[in-house]
Amino acid sequence: MSAPQAPVAPARGITPALQRRLFLVGALLVAGGALSAVAFGDLGESLVYFWDPTQMAAAGEDAVGATIRLGGVVKAGSVEWQQDRGSLKFIVSDGKTEVAVEATGAPPQMFREGIGVVVEGTLTQSGVFASDRLMVKHSNEYKAPEGDMSADERKELYSTVEGL
Amino acid sequence: MGSEGAAADRLLSWDRVSLVIGLLLLIVGHYQGLFVAPAEAMMGDVGRILYVHVPTAWACMLVYTACFVFAGLALWSGKGKWDAAMEASAEVGVLYNALLLIQGSLWARPTWGVFWTWDPRLTTSAIVLVLFVGVLVLRRVITEPERRLNLGSIAAVLAYAGVPIVYFSVKWWRTLHQPFSSPATVSDSFITPLRLAAFGMIFLGIGLIGLRWRALRREVERELSAPALPAALPTLELGQRGPGGAA
Amino acid sequence: MNEVVEPVATGVITGGWPYIIGAYGLTWAGLLAFLTRAVLLGRARPPESP
Numbered sequence: 163m164s165a166p167q168a169p170v171a172p173a174r175g176i177t178p179a180l181q182r183r184l185f186l187v188g189a190l191l192v193a194g195g196a197l198s199a200v201a202f203g204d205l206g207e208s209l210v211y212f213w214d215p216t217q218m219a220a221a222g223e224d225a226v227g228a229t230i231r232l233g234g235v236v237k238a239g240s241v242e243w244q245q246d247r248g249s250l251k252f253i254v255s256d257g258k259t260e261v262a263v264e265a266t267g268a269p270p271q272m273f274r275e276g277i278g279v280v281v282e283g284t285l286t287q288s289g290v291f292a293s294d295r296l297m298v299k300h301s302n303e304y305k306a307p308e309g310d311m312s313a314d315e316r317k318e319l320y321s322t323v324e325g326l
Numbered sequence: 327m328g329s330e331g332a333a334a335d336r337l338l339s340w341d342r343v344s345l346v347i348g349l350l351l352l353i354v355g356h357y358q359g360l361f362v363a364p365a366e367a368m369m370g371d372v373g374r375i376l377y378v379h380v381p382t383a384w385a386c387m388l389v390y391t392a393c394f395v396f397a398g399l400a401l402w403s404g405k406g407k408w409d410a411a412m413e414a415s416a417e418v419g420v421l422y423n424a425l426l427l428i429q430g431s432l433w434a435r436p437t438w439g440v441f442w443t444w445d446p447r448l449t450t451s452a453i454v455l456v457l458f459v460g461v462l463v464l465r466r467v468i469t470e471p472e473r474r475l476n477l478g479s480i481a482a483v484l485a486y487a488g489v490p491i492v493y494f495s496v497k498w499w500r501t502l503h504q505p506f507s508s509p510a511t512v513s514d515s516f517i518t519p520l521r522l523a524a525f526g527m528i529f530l531g532i533g534l535i536g537l538r539w540r541a542l543r544r545e546v547e548r549e550l551s552a553p554a555l556p557a558a559l560p561t562l563e564l565g566q567r568g569p570g571g572a573a
Numbered sequence: 574m575n576e577v578v579e580p581v582a583t584g585v586i587t588g589g590w591p592y593i594i595g596a597y598g599l600t601w602a603g604l605l606a607f608l609t610r611a612v613l614l615g616r617a618r619p620p621e622s623p
Contacts, residue, residue, distance in 0.1 A: 270439030274584030
């Protein structure tokens, strides 16, 4: 089986077998190190897929004009279709801060009040977030249509986008 | 497992059995998911993509984990059988991972509104796919069998570091992708087809790995046991004299 | 006067079968293609008898 080892082993300190095992240990250390760097490092701060309204508000003037993804819940009663402009106005909220959003284009079918959304666009000087890409967030709950959901169930369904 | 070449041609080998079980479970699971289970409350029929996407994701992670273990065994033992098993499972992992991204974007378009977005879950899944494609490419490029075992397995161990990152990405970072699904978050009427399809993908994956392993093992073991330096001639002769000779 | 239908969705997805068929179809196509390739490669070289 390990025939090639015999002639080489006495000559050198590191046999091919030992070398392979050292490679294994090294690779495991590097992989484990990379994994823990990602898990315990501060990478989370630099890997923000979207801002919540509070964070965007905190950025103040700096947020104006930059391309931003903003995520939150569509505030109940805030959805307004602007026929003349072909755009959709609504308020995105994280429970603390609210941002008025004007999105162009047809929204995904699942869009409605109370659902989590992520909008891509820019904050204008007027304080309205102009979005050209509206995405709807689905929770990890998969439910069969069993009559009407109660308000509580609905709230629970979208809890994943709250407390961001 | 320990059976030698002769067992390879038995009709009822473990990989064939697993393959058939996997295909049957997958067919039943998909049939139930598509035609028996109710539509999802909000996603409607589109929610049925659950039964193909989530099982693929679970199975993909298990296949990559197998690849990681085989890579470790290959480096530890230097044996061709583990080297071949590593390559076989990397291939199946890449297949599942690619299917996962295709299913995911076809599900994302009607639900989220976009085919793709650089969300952490999506981005990390794509990176892991590229890394394991890299492992396979590396193995094709290296012709020297011992170097191929060493470098291929090192690359696989390193690439595997991305798999837990994909898994935890929905927990560690904000994503558009939903967090973990579990029986607690999935309606009872969806669970049976989901389980059937998940076991289907897993058994099918085992079968596909076994099938590829058998083929790769013959080559890899022959190459590894061949005399190292210019003495490649005798094996070459042997190979050419073999039955048929037509490759 | 024509009623302008608001594109504001109802919150529930209707239809979408092309996506469903696409997801299942491509998955099965991929699996079967890989299986076929694996079987063909497995048969390509007759088992060596030393």
